[in-house]
Every structure is written in structure tokens, then in C-alpha cells.
Amino acid sequence: MRAAPTTMWRSPAAPACLLVAAVLLSAVAAATAGEEYVKYKDPKKPIGERVDDLLSRMTLAEKIGQMSQIERANATSAVIEKYFVGSVLSGGGSVPSEKATAKEWQQMVAKMQKAALKTRLGIPIIYGIDAVHGHNNVHNATIFPHNVGLGATRDPKLVKRIGQSTAHEARATGIPYTFAPCVAVCRDPRWGRCYESYSEDTKLVQLMTSAMVPGLQGDAPARYPKGTPFVAGGMNVAGCAKHFVGDGGTRDGINENNTVLSFHDLMRIHMPPYDDAVIKGVASVMISYSSWNGVKMHENRFLITDILKNKLKFRGFVITDWQAVDRITTPPHKHYYHSIQETIHAGIDMVMIPYDYPEFVADLTTQVSNGSIKLDRINDAVSRILRVKFAMGLFENPLPDPRLAGELGDKEHRQIAREAVRRSLVLLKNGKHGEKPVLPLSKKADKILVAGSHAHNLGFQCGGWTVSWQGQGGNNVTAGTTILEAIKAAVDESTVIDYTEHPDKSSIAESAKEYDYAVVVVGEEPYAETEGDNLNLTIPSPGPKVIKDVCGLVKCVVVLVSGRPLVVEPYIGAMDAFVAAWLPGTEGHGVADVLFGDHGFTGKLPRTWFKSVDQLPMNFGDKHYNPLFPFGFGLTTKPSHSQS
Ligand SMILES: *[C@@H]1O[C@H](CO)[C@@H](O)[C@H](O)[C@H]1NC(C)=O
Ligand SMILES: *[C@@H]1O[C@H](CO)[C@@H](O)[C@H](O)[C@H]1NC(C)=O
Ligand SMILES: *[C@@H]1O[C@H](CO)[C@@H](O)[C@H](O)[C@H]1NC(C)=O
Ligand SMILES: *[C@@H]1O[C@H](CO)[C@@H](O)[C@H](O)[C@H]1NC(C)=O
Ligand SMILES: *[C@@H]1O[C@H](CO)[C@@H](O)[C@H](O)[C@H]1NC(C)=O
Ligand SMILES: *[C@@H]1O[C@H](CO)[C@@H](O)[C@H](O)[C@H]1NC(C)=O
Numbered sequence: 001m002r003a004a005p006t007t008m009w010r011s012p013a014a015p016a017c018l019l020v021a022a023v024l025l026s027a028v029a030a031a032t033a034g035e036e037y038v039k040y041k042d043p044k045k046p047i048g049e050r051v052d053d054l055l056s057r058m059t060l061a062e063k064i065g066q067m068s069q070i071e072r073a074n075a076t077s078a079v080i081e082k083y084f085v086g087s088v089l090s091g092g093g094s095v096p097s098e099k100a101t102a103k104e105w106q107q108m109v110a111k112m113q114k115a116a117l118k119t120r121l122g123i124p125i126i127y128g129i130d131a132v133h134g135h136n137n138v139h140n141a142t143i144f145p146h147n148v149g150l151g152a153t154r155d156p157k158l159v160k161r162i163g164q165s166t167a168h169e170a171r172a173t174g175i176p177y178t179f180a181p182c183v184a185v186c187r188d189p190r191w192g193r194c195y196e197s198y199s200e201d202t203k204l205v206q207l208m209t210s211a212m213v214p215g216l217q218g219d220a221p222a223r224y225p226k227g228t229p230f231v232a233g234g235m236n237v238a239g240c241a242k243h244f245v246g247d248g249g250t251r252d253g254i255n256e257n258n259t260v261l262s263f264h265d266l267m268r269i270h271m272p273p274y275d276d277a278v279i280k281g282v283a284s285v286m287i288s289y290s291s292w293n294g295v296k297m298h299e300n301r302f303l304i305t306d307i308l309k310n311k312l313k314f315r316g317f318v319i320t321d322w323q324a325v326d327r328i329t330t331p332p333h334k335h336y337y338h339s340i341q342e343t344i345h346a347g348i349d350m351v352m353i354p355y356d357y358p359e360f361v362a363d364l365t366t367q368v369s370n371g372s373i374k375l376d377r378i379n380d381a382v383s384r385i386l387r388v389k390f391a392m393g394l395f396e397n398p399l400p401d402p403r404l405a406g407e408l409g410d411k412e413h414r415q416i417a418r419e420a421v422r423r424s425l426v427l428l429k430n431g432k433h434g435e436k437p438v439l440p441l442s443k444k445a446d447k448i449l450v451a452g453s454h455a456h457n458l459g460f461q462c463g464g465w466t467v468s469w470q471g472q473g474g475n476n477v478t479a480g481t482t483i484l485e486a487i488k489a490a491v492d493e494s495t496v497i498d499y500t501e502h503p504d505k506s507s508i509a510e511s512a513k514e515y516d517y518a519v520v521v522v523g524e525e526p527y528a529e530t531e532g533d534n535l536n537l538t539i540p541s542p543g544p545k546v547i548k549d550v551c552g553l554v555k556c557v558v559v560l561v562s563g564r565p566l567v568v569e570p571y572i573g574a575m576d577a578f579v580a581a582w583l584p585g586t587e588g589h590g591v592a593d594v595l596f597g598d599h600g601f602t603g604k605l606p607r608t609w610f611k612s613v614d615q616l617p618m619n620f621g622d623k624h625y626n627p628l629f630p631f632g633f634g635l636t637t638k639p640s641h642s643q644s
Pocket of ligand 5: 477
């Protein structure tokens with residue numbers, strides 16, 4: 001939107017005379033400044049030449065430094081200078097201080113960057129963070145719906161705007177790199193990361209990947225060479241397609257487990273989104289902790305080097321997941337240095353260490369010095385990292401831009417998030433059989449009941465990866481609007497709202513006749529990764545009881561806040577209306593927008609809604625397909641213009 005590309009990519013077809021002119025001009029510029037001409041510092045040079053020039057000047061220690069990504073907490077100026085650290089990250093929830101402001105984030109990044117710039121060659125660090133549904137580690141950032149909700153919108157243009165907004169908020173804190181998008185094709189909702197996946201359908205994941213990557217990174221020009229990383233500078237950020245490959249296909253949805261599939265099916269179901277990301281110039285690809293047919297992805301040279309780098313022509317850098325090298329070390333047969341050897345040999349370029357950098361650096365140095373790891377492989381890794389850093393203009397603009405601090409939690413971004421919320425809600429039932437539709441609800445009711453654990457809990461509606469890695473409940477987590485607050489803002493001033501988190505059946509019974517309707521909001525509590533693996537997929541208690549108690553007494557709309565479909569068949573008969581809200585994020589107003597008819601329901605299921613867990617895995621296109629609601633299902637309503 002407001003970003004201006006600063007990339008110095010030059011078409012290979014550029015007339016030679018222009019190149020010669022550029023060389024002369026830069027030589028003149030350097031001469032007049034009275035400095036030695038340094039080719040890699042010359043933004044007019046083609047990126048390939050800058051990479052080669054810089055690489056030729058680097059020592060082994062400087063190269064291994066570029067391949068090292070360490071945790072924020074370890075990244076003092078002294079460590080950055082001593083190890084020539086190439087990259088720093090914030091792990092989930094790793095922040096400079098609780099509720100740090102954009103300015104404080106910028107100061108932290110600037111301090112690290114200044115240390116990097118002080119080293120002999122002055123190679124800037126690239127700071128990375130999981131901005132996976134907005135800039136979610138940061139207090140007061142706009143939190144967008146998790147990917148499963150974005151899949152429900154079926155709206156790639158909206159997803160692209162979300163990518164742009166997320167990039168702007170990351171830049172507000174001085175951060176130029178996000179570990180997003182997750183392009184997993186989740187084939188089993190029992191997986192704890194299923195909400196990070198846009199869909200069980202490869203094509204839908206591809207559609208969203210093709211929108212999110214240019215949203216974050218900016219649009220590559222036409223006829224840009226496939227696989228060359230493209231990141232417009234300014235307000236865009238480098239992205240990362242993850243987790244390569246087959247993360248969403250593990251047995252029983254067990255996180256980080258084994259994906260048993262033929263090569264043909266792996267290529268058909270899980271690989272296509274990577275091709276789209278590469279076409280859009282994605283800067284990096286993160287490897288999955290999981291295995292394919294028993295081999296850990298982090299040591300799979302065939303898939304990383306032969307397929308991703310050679311066949312798909314990916315020329316950005318490949319990064320490990322958090323401590324992933326450690327995780328393939330299985331003593332006593334395998335030592336950490338064997339794991340390093342195998343991962344680097346497989347084609348990994350940057351290692352998210354993140355804490356034990358002295359051991360990593362020492363082991364890798366020994367193995368390159370004694371020939372266990374070829375210098376060519378190191379040069380390939382470093383070239384790829386430098387290519388991204390040059391492409392995104394980091395050498396020219398290494399420091400945070402203080403003018404961007406105001407982008408954090410920006411009103412316009414919150415509007416986009418609100419739009420995403422209302423587009424992501426899927427209406428699965430609207431009125432009991434033979435009865436009138438319940439939605440949209442009237443704003444002019446006399447008295448209504450709002451009930452359930454998720455009605456007034458900002459942390460619950462944001463889910464995992466919000467402020468902390470696992471996420472947490474409560475309303476002081478960050479700035480935003482709960483569903484209850486949104487309902488209050490939507491209804492008539494004269495409407496009385498009774499709110500109860502855990503309703504008592506007998507007290508509801510007493511006033512049941514007074515309620516025009518009830519809105520029941522229940523669902524899952526926040527989780528991330530393995531902690532979210534779940535073999536029963538039931539609505540956590542007391543959710544089912546609240547549904548039965550309230551819906552048995554008052555006309556009710558049930559809004560389910562969850563990262564995936566849950567078992568609802570036993571209760572659906574009792575509900576008058578049923579809405580899947582996924583994990584909507586901070587903008588609760590988007591829920592009220594559709595409940596009360598300011599906007600119609602348009603969301604479509606991005607996943608199959610199963611009847612019982614013993615049907616799983618069950619996906620769209622399967623031979624035996626007997627869902628409660630099929631993939632793509634979603635009732636619509638018209639906006640009720642007569643109201644408000
Ligand atoms: C966060 O947002 C709230 C409400 O918009 C504001 O009052 C508060 O000052 C903000 N906090 C920070 C640290 O920016
Ligand atoms: C998969 O999970 C099972 C059960 O927890 C475990 O025994 C096995 O080692 C895991 N496999 C992989 C490849 O992680
Ligand atoms: C890095 O930081 C972690 C956590 O603060 C600490 O446990 C670890 O010892 C540090 N690593 C080094 C090499 O100092
Ligand atoms: C190189 O060093 C590693 C780690 O000490 C060792 O395992 C390996 O055998 C050595 N390789 C050669 C060729 O000396
Ligand atoms: C929110 O409030 C609770 C209780 O008042 C407190 O324990 C917690 O630290 C607060 N959380 C944040 C993120 O401020
Ligand atoms: C369902 O599984 C989750 C995750 O393992 C567990 O915490 C919960 O207690 C289980 N619920 C039931 C009803 O068994």
C-alpha cells in the first residue's frame with residue numbers, strides 16, 4: 001500500500017552500456033568521497049556481483065556467523081561482534097520487556113544492528129519473529145484471525161492486505177523478517193497446529209499462500225526470475241514459507257511426527273504451496289520437525305536440495321526450526337556434530353540455534369576445517385543469506401525507521417482485521433427444522449442473555465501465539481474488543497444484557513421468559529504446537545453443559561471459538577443457530593457485525609466438519625466421506641439494512 005520498492009534487482013537483459021555507466025558513476029562517487037571503492041556496498045551493482053564480492057572477502061568465522069541465528073536474550077553487542085552473528089530471533093513470547101512499546105522494540109533492534117555494523121565487513125543482522133496472525137508477540141498489535149479463519153474467507157485480496165498490515169506492524173518495531181506464512185495443509189484436526197493451516201485443501205492453501213507472500217514482501221515485478229527472493233524494502237518484510245514439508249500430514253495429527261505418504265502424494269498434497277511461495281519470491285523456507293516415511297525432514301537432502309532448491313529453483317535461504325538440530329541428535333549413536341553435519345549437508349543454510357551458539361560454531365568450524373563439511377556448501381548457504389539481505393535493502397537501510405512506530409495497532413489495520421473476522425465466520429445452522437431463521441439477531445431486543453467462557457475473554461478469542469507462545473486467557477492480554485463488548489456496542493441502548501460466564505441453570509430458568517434470545521460463546525482455551533494435540537476434540541467443559549442448559553430454556557445462538565472443528569453433533573439439535581468463529585483475534589466487533597446483520601454471513605468451511613473423531617482423518621475428496629458439514633459449506637444471510 002504505502003511501501004516503495006527499494007530493491008536493486010536488475011534484469012539480466014539490462015543493456016551493457018547502462019551497467020558500464022553505473023560502474024563509472026559509482027567509481028566516481030567513491031573517488032569523490034575519498035574512500036576505497038567497495039563493490040558489495042554499491043547499491044547500483046547487481047545483487048549477484050555484490051554477493052560474490054562480499055563472499056570473497058569473508059573468513060570462515062564470518063561465514064559461520066552468517067549461518068547462525070541466536071535468541072534475542074543472548075544477543076548482546078559483545079556476542080554479536082565476537083561471533084559475527086548473522087541473525088537474531090524472538091522465540092514465541094520473547095520480548096525486550098513486558099508490554100514493550102514500538103519505540104522500545106526499535107531501540108533493542110537498533111542496538112543489535114549497530115553492533116553488527118561495527119564488525120569488519122559491517123554485514124547487518126536480519127531480525128526474525130513469528131508474526132503469524134498479525135505481529136502477535138507485541139503488546140497492542142492488531143491480532144488477525146488465525147489462518148484457519150482466513151481460509152474461511154476465501155478472499156485472497158483481503159489476505160494480502162492482512163499481510164501488508166502485518167508487515168507494517170513488524171516494521172513499526174524495527175523488525176524486517178517474519179516466520180510466516182505457515183503453508184501447512186492440515187489433514188487431521190487433532191494436530192495442535194491445525195489453526196495455523198489455511199485449509200485441508202491444497203488448492204485453498206495455494207490461493208492464500210500466493211496472496212500472503214506478496215502481502216508481506218511486496219509484489220515482484222513481472223518476469224522476475226523464478227525463485228529469486230523478492231522483498232520490497234521500506235515497509236515490507238521478508239517472509240518464510242513453513243514447515244517444509246508434510247507437517248500437516250503426520251499420523252493421527254501428532255505434532256512433529258511421521259508423515260507416511262508416497263512421493264507422489266507428498267508432491268500432490270503438501271508440496272504445491274511451496275511452489276507458489278517460490279514463484280512469489282519468498283525469502284526463506286523453514287524446515288519441519290516432522291519426518292517423511294521415517295526420515296527427519298531436517299536431514300532430508302533429497303527434498304531440501306534436490307526438490308526445493310534444484311527442482312523448484314528456490315534461491316532464498318533454508319532455515320531450521322527452533323533447536324531442530326538438537327532434536328535429531330539421538331545419543332549415544334549420534335552426537336550433536338553429526339546432526340550439524342547432516343543438516344548442513346541436507347541443504348540447510350541458517351540454523352535457529354538459538355542458545356548454544358558457542359558449541360554450534362565450534363563444531364561447524366571443526367568440520368569445515370577438516371573437510372567433513374565442504375566449503376562449497378558453506379558458500380552456497382552464505383550466498384543465499386546475503387542474497388536476501390541485499391534484495392531487501394538491509395545494507396542500505398539497516399536501522400529501524402522511527403517514523404513507522406505509529407503503525408503498531410493502527411486503526412486502519414484494526415478495520416482490516418474486523419473485516420477479516422466477519423468474512424471468516426461460518427454459519428452452520430440458522431433456525432431449527434421448519435422454523436424461521438434466527439440470524440440476524442434484532443438489535444432492539446428488550447433483554448438478552450450472553451453466556452459462556454469465551455464471551456468476554458480477549459485472550460481466549462486470540463488463541464495461541466498471542467503475546468506469549470501458548471497464549472493465555474484474560475482481558476488485559478493486549479488491546480482489543482471482546483465479543484461481549486462488541487454485542488454491547490451493537491444493540492440498542494435500551495437493551496438489557498445479562499452476562500454470565502458460567503450460567504446457573506435454575507437462575508436462567510427463572511428469567512428465561514424475559515430473554516428475547518441468548519448468545520452462548522464457548523470453545524477451546526489457547527494452545528500452541530504439541531500442547532494443542534488432542535485426540536478427543538470435545539468442547540472443553542463446561543461448554544457442553546452451558547449449551548444444553550441455555551439452549552434448553554432460551555432461543556440460542558452458539559458461537560464456537562476454536563482452532564478447528566470440534567465434536568458438536570450431540571448438541572447441535574438443541575441449538576437454534578450455530579456459528580464457527582475460529583480464533584478471531586482482537587477485533588470482536590467483526591462477530592457482532594454479522595450476528596446483528598450489519599453484514600451478511602459469507603464464510604465457507606475451510607475444513608471438513610466431522611461427526612466423530614473415529615472418522616479421522618477424513619478430508620474433502622476422500623472415498624469415504626460422511627461429514628456433519630462438508631468442506632465448503634456455509635449458510636449465508638443478507639445484511640438487514642432496516643436496522644441501526
Ligand atoms: C496500548 O493500547 C492502549 C489502548 O489503545 C493504550 O491505552 C496503551 O497506552 C497502549 N500501550 C502501549 C504500551 O502502547
Ligand atoms: C511419533 O509418535 C510416537 C508416539 O508418541 C513416538 O513413539 C514416535 O517416536 C514418533 N515418531 C516420530 C518420527 O517422531
Ligand atoms: C543464552 O540464553 C539462555 C537463556 O537466557 C541461557 O540459558 C544460555 O546459557 C545462553 N547461552 C549462552 C551461550 O550464554
Ligand atoms: C572432523 O571432525 C569431526 C568432529 O570432531 C569428526 O567427527 C570427524 O571425524 C572429522 N573428520 C575428519 C575427516 O577428520
Ligand atoms: C493480567 O492481570 C492479571 C491479574 O490481574 C495479572 O496476574 C497478569 O500478570 C496480567 N497480565 C498481563 C499480560 O498484564
Ligand atoms: C481431550 O484431550 C485433551 C488433550 O489431550 C485433554 O486435555 C482433555 O482432558 C481430553 N478431554 C476428554 C473429555 O477426555
